[in-house]
Amino acid sequence: MxxxxxxxxxxxxxxxxxxxxxxxxxxxxxxxxxxxxxxxxxxxxxxxxxxxxxxxxxxxxxxNHDGKLGHGDSRTLSGRGAGTLTEVPAVGAVVQRGQALYRADNTPVVLLYGSMPSYRNLTVGDEGADVKQLEENLAELGYTGFTVDDKYSSSTASAVKKWQGDLGITKTGTVEAARIVYATGAVRVDEHKAEAGDPAGGAILAYTSTVPVVSVDLDPEDHRLAKSGTAVTVKLPDGKSVAGKIAVVQTVIQPAQGNTPAETKYRLSITPDDTKAFDGLDQMTVTVTFTAGxxxxxxxxxxxxxxxxxxxxxxxxxxxxxxxxxxxxxxxxxxxxxxxxxxxxxxxxxxxxxxx
Structure with a gap:
């Protein structure tokens, strides 16, 4: 039990x-x-x-509740372009802003930071929040000569050409939607979904956050424990205790399986107070102690x-x-x-x- x-x-x-x-x-x-x-x-x-x-x-x-120390939920990345997959980063590799998440036909598909997905090609005359998001990333990567706003100007196109040249792709000044993948920060390659030589249009890899976290699923009757910011203690398999707090609380529905009906759970993501406390640790069961009263x-x-x-x-x-x-x-x-x-x-x- x-x-x-x-x-x-x-x-x-x-x-x-x-x-x-x-x-x-x-x-x-x-x-x-x-x-x-x-x-x-x-x-x-x-x-x-x-x-x-x-x-x-x-x-x-x-x-006390059982938890799993890992890197949180994974997300599958699917390629949107044609061609052949030529390179995928190793499992466990960390990809940061401006680096290639994978290569198709030996050209990079690049990670940039942002919450809005890349949904259209961008060129001179375009306006919108996605333009500003692109320009913010270009500025963070060190490209200059344009104003960071929501307008794709000729100056923006000039900076894009310099960026494309550094990536080793054709300098068109137009950004293809399939060339960019946006995430909220650096990502960690969690699993390969395809290998070099496979078509570049399907599922390619799964990625997670780079920050180790503890995940705990609570039953609805334990809702009083599921409060963001609450302090907890995580006991590792070696007996060491680490202070932490509940960073994220999500309500998830676990699908029915066979004769087992669907269940609603509170999924907690717990981070350590010392950001280095979980360094080098992954995929292990831990014990999380909550203060009930x-x-x-x-x-x-x-x-x-x-x-x-x-x-x-x-x-x-x-x-x-x-x-x-x-x-x-x-x-x-x-x-x-x-x-x-x-x-x-x-x-x-x-x-x-x-x-x-």
Whole structure:
């Protein structure tokens, strides 16, 4: 059973403790609690064999879920031009702005940065956001002599000719749509979909981000954990723990398979606080620890100190001046074997009974 399933089961038992009083003694015994029968305010004839003190502390309830350390979701790149595929970068290679993602008929198809796809040929007289995106990239690559705006001018065409000359292709001053692939940043070649000698018009390669991330899929009932910016801890297979945070939260639908219906999941992308913490790591299972709840400076007792009251609810056996009595308490957060309690006469240092 996975850490996530074990923790989820434990969470359902612990957080269902308030319902134990309603379902009877058998369920209470399952939590290590005594059967119902004590009455609040009733003195007991015998002192407990063991005791513990009420403590004032911060309770942190955590949940563990399995994650996969990799480079995030991959995206397939398909060629849009004719010809023959002549070169594909090695798997794991990083391609940056201005470099070739692949070569067809021994000419490069170039990576540029941007969010708008290359959807048309660009030439003098064209206007639009795609023109500005191209010009921004030319400027970043060191080409000058034009104004970065949304107009493809003759000056832009001159800069394009210089760029085409450096790429080793015909200097036309017109940018072919199939010559450019836009991505939001540098990419990492994740998988080959074709090899040199194949047609350049189909799926060629799959790529990912260059930044290692941890992906975690959560069930809908765990939505409270799926908050962007939340701090988490990632435990690597070698036992090392890395601090990180949730960078992206996506809702994804996993298609039905056979008799298994489609499922909705929250897919989290987690990045380390230290950007070098995941360097050199890829394709491994990790454990991600989430903080499910936190209560600061509260009164807490061991869970075993709780008594199920005959009238409903819970209490603790307070030991004072050589005598013991049952005091009703209100329970709050459960965490790490402790439970938050409040009640009349309950304070830090109060001595309570424990099962022998």
């Amino acid at each position: 996975s850490n996530r399933r074990r923790r989820a089961r434990a969470g359902r038992v612990i957080f269902g403790v308030a319902a134990v009083a309603a379902v009877g003694a058998a369920a209470a015994a399952g939590l290590g609690l005594p059967e119902r029968g004590s009455d609040a305010g009733t003195p007991t004839s015998t002192l407990p064999a063991k005791t513990a003190q009420v403590s004032k502390q911060t309770l942190v309830d955590t949940e 936190k209560r600061e400076n509260v009164l807490a007792v061991p869970v075993q100190a709780l008594l199920a009251l005959a009238e409903g609810g819970y209490g603790v056996q307070v030991v004072e001046n050589g005598a013991a009595k049952v005091v009703a308490v209100k329970v709050g957060l459960f965490a790490a074997g402790k439970v938050e309690v409040t009640g009349d006469g309950i304070s830090a240092g109060t001595v309570v009974g424990m099962p022998g």
